[in-house]
Amino acid sequence: MNTGTKALKLSLLASSLALALTTTPAMAQDNTTGLLRGVVTSETGQQLENISINLRHLGQGFTRNVQTNNKGEYVLRALPVGEYQVTVIQNGTTMIDDYKLTISLGQAEVFAPVLTSGEKIERIAVVSSMLKRVDTSDSTAGLTFNSEKLELLPVSTGFESIALLTPGVTRSSAFGPSSFGGGSAAENGYFLNGINITELRRGMGSIELPWEVVAQTQVKTGGISAEYDRFIGGVVNAVSKSGNNDFRAGAQIRLDPSALHFAHDTVLNNDGTVAINNEQFEKSYTDANVWAAGALVQDKLFYYALFNPTRYKSQYINSVNTQFTEFTQKKNRWFVNLDWRITDEHTLTATALDNSVDNNYENFNWDTTAGQGNNIGRTVSETGGKMYSARYQGFITDDLSLAATYGRVKDSRNPVPSNTLPGIWNSVLPATGQRLGQWTDSNITYEEYTRDQLRLDVTWLLDNHTIQFGMDSEKLKVNYNETQNGVGDARGWWYYESYSATNAYGVAPGNYVRQRVRASDGTSEVNSLAFYIQDSWNINDNLVLNAGVRYGSFENTTTGGEVYLDLDNQIAPRLQLIWDPTSTGISKVYGTFGRYYQPIPSNMNIRLASGQSDVSYIYQTAQLDNGIPVISADGSPSRGQLLHTHITQAGGGYADPATLGSANLKAMYSDEFTLGYEQQVSEKLTASARLIYRDLKTSIDDVDPVPIINKWGEQTGTSIVNYPDSWILINPGRALELNYDASGNGQIDHIYVPAADMELPAASRKYLAWEFSLEGRVFDSLGLNASYVWSHSWGNTEGLVKSDNGQADPGWTAGYDYGDFMDYAAGNLPNDRRHAFKFSGIYDINDSWSVGVVARASSGQPKNKLSLHHPLGVDSCSAESIWRDCSGNYYQDNLYFYDWQGNPAPRGSAGTLDWFYEFDASLNYRTTIAGQQFNVKATVYNLFNFNTPIAVNQANQLSTPNGYIENPNWGVASALQAERSVSLTLRYEF
Secondary structure, eight states, X not given: OOHHHHHHHHHHHHHHHHHHHOOOOOOOOOSSEEEXXXXXXXXXXXXXXXXXXXXXXXXXXXEEEEEOOTTSEEEEEEEESEEEEEEEEETTEEEXXXXXXXXXXXXXXXXXXXXXXXXXXXXXXXXXXXXXXXXXXXXXXXXXXXXHHHHHTTOOSSHHHHHTTXXXXXXXXXXXXXXXXXXXXXXXXXXXXXXXXXXXXXXXSBOOOOGGGEEEEEEEEEOOOTTOOSOSSOEEEEEEOOOOSSOEEEEEEEEEOGGGEEOOOOEEOTXXXXXXXXXXXXXXXXXXXXXXXXXXXXXXXXXXXXEEEEEEEEEEEOTTSOEEEEEEEEEEEEEEEEEEEEETTEEEEEEEXXXXXXXXXXXXXXXXXXXXXXXXXXXXXXXXXXXXXXXXXXXXXXXXXXXXEEEEEEEEEEEEOSOOOOEEEEOSTTSTTEEESSOSOSEEEEEEEEEEEEEEEEEEEETTEEEEEEEEEEEEEEEEEEEESOSGGGOSEEEEEEEOSSOTTOOOSEEEEEEEEEXXXXXXXXXXEEEEEEEEEXXXXXXXXXXXXXXXXXXXXXXXXXXEEEEEEEEEEEEEEEEOTTSSSSEEEEEEEEEEEEOOOHHHHHHTSSOOEEEEEEEEEOOEETTEEOBOTTSXXXXXXEEEEEEEEOOTTOOOGGGTBOTTOXXXXXXXEEEEEEEEEETTEEEEEEEEXXXXXXXXXXXXXXXXXXXXXXXXXXXXXXXXXXXEEEOTTSOEEEEEOOSSSSSOEEEEEOHHHHTOOOOOEEEEEEEEEEEEEEETTEEEEEEEEEEEEEESOOSSSBGGGTBOOTTOOSTTSSGGGGTTOOEEOTTOOSXXXXXXXXXXXXXXXXXXXEEEEEOOOBOOOBBOOXXXXXXXXXXXXXXXXXXXXXXXSSOBSBOTTSXXXXXXXXXXXXXXXXXXXXXXXXXXETTEEEEEEEEEESTTOOOOEEEEOOBOEEEETTEEEEOTTTTOEEEEOOOEEEEEEEEEEO
């Protein structure tokens, strides 16, 4: 046996021994950096003390150094992501000096070199043994993607496209953002460079970014440490690109031509009308990026700057086939990042972003027979805003570090209406949804949101403990003004409607004109403050305990500046127990528990706490032309005598905090339990299995307080003359408690109604799943992520939003408005996908050519039969119930879990949609031009042009003046998956 072979075998053996003896402290993971840890041993397994581990960032040139302790252990934390060169020195002799490794976001790399006989180790002897793929110090679930990998995959821009590559993440059935672990689309968090960039009004998705700037993205789906909260779904965490000592620049253009978009066929209803009109459907997209990066001061000050102009065009017909729109969107986004390496131990990073958008809608009349008609005007709006942040990262000592982050995110909506005509709709069968008149803008809403955030994080390395603690606070200021279009008495939303005998307005069956006027105005805030501590403790050689707790509070104010929600004492424990069963670092068994809290979005300040007024006026019909109201000169419909005024919200510009939420209201939270196993099956491939159980313990929703307060009045003998004229936030399943002068005698009444007397079921949402994953490289030319997930999501509430009726109104859904809405509401929830298969991979044909594939298959979501609540005298509408008025029948069509004949139709009992298949492919070509890198990429999305419905018409009943009839169009597609399209990308870097 030659010396080199012997050294290699000894090195491999000693590496295993080294990892068996490793007790390097586990590390609480930072949200902008990664870390390197390990143990240094001799070929006989002896742990080597005072070995120098030197790390040099290949781009920015800074170095970090550490000495091994008396157990041969070391750790280098808070390392910016990127490629590093490692040097290992023993007694002044360089043992390893040509080894490179990559630090990834939020992950620990394990580097465990074995030094042989005092001789310099050849690289071949250590490559296969020094790095381990299984991190035995952490069990946070999810995946990390770098920009180089995403550039080769057929993945479109946006965090949702990346999140969907991850096990346990599914498409929301009604909204753009994804569902993480059965949660709703409004329960996820998004971060860039440590700054919360979650959408500011509803918390649905993130603000828009120039996608080129993102260096790495980490998708966290479970087992999340105490560093994060305010999200009970999942977290998407990203860091931006930075400059290096070497100047580099580049340009990229992406073209999605309209000629290579293949529209699906128009979908017809069963009665022959049009359900989805894809006539004249077109869209095109152009995205350009120009960037430069380098050093303003060598080894000290680095910059990265990007300009990102994009143009998007589409033309489409609205859902009721009455308007044809040519839409143009123009973005000239920019991004700047500066890194100042004050010293090797202290860094300051500043980031700025502009994501302003100009939107233009050219509107035309449309008729299914005549096609495109006259131009009816233009709608223009300006949206978007800016983000600024600064982050300091520094080491006070080798064992003590500090990070401080400040940021501001602004977002606004500024419409520019083209005329002052009010919106009018014909809702009389068979023309339901038909637009009347020449209006273009039905609602005029000015919005501005500003989120200021500050966080401090301290990490202290202490023997076998790594203690991380800190605080973070956010203040979100909301400035909102909403009114309907129209001048004078014409202002409002106008409807020509047909009422049956059971209607809210006390009018006889027939056709009427209704004017709805809703107005909100004012400034309010959403504030949060939290403190956390996390301890990562190596109990022994192969057992790690990560234990943390977070204490937080949420506060919402009215537009009058008064606090109406003060949800404090939120104690969120987080536990991870990780066991290395073989003591070799190639496998782990783990269990986790976590409690996660969810704040009430700023949308609630607008809907509930702005003193919003919402009033409907019912008029007799007047002049008709072919059965349709004649349009007056001011744009409103002809109408006769005012018959009824219905006040949904009195408003008046003031909202009394005492009437907006139950005095005993608790924050919304969910508990998560996981058990998992991960195994390194080869040098570059790992397999894992994970069992997940999530339980929504407390939810918050709004309810009509009138029946409940009347119940209290009956029980106490109190005459109710002054009840709150507003919806009230409650914890479904908990008592209602108010301090309010309901009797009108000038004295504050303590109103307490036990949960049983409210006749509302407790909120329930449970999620159980098995995840099986394979990740890494099968062989050198093929890298992949593959997974299968069996899951079940069931209960009586989806969460903050409601897919049943597409209500993107977090915390303000119709779900608990009335007790009768909850009859038979328990069952399989909208985000239930029982089976999900995912595969993403890159195959390198040769040095120049590669193929990328993303394939997914998932079982369909549950279907419902929704109608009115009839017969009226049963279930929650029985004479004995406090909900006996069955008020939901008057205000909401087709939200009850009954079929059109009045038979109970429990949630999810009407079957499921078809299986959903996706197959995207890309072909990549890499070469050099004038010595610089040139790439060409062609991507086909939905290669086989699947046209599976992603949503269907669930209304099982139609109401007419003559009674109820079955909806012939129940189950017909209301939305299809995206059509086949082709994207061409050219990229040049120098």
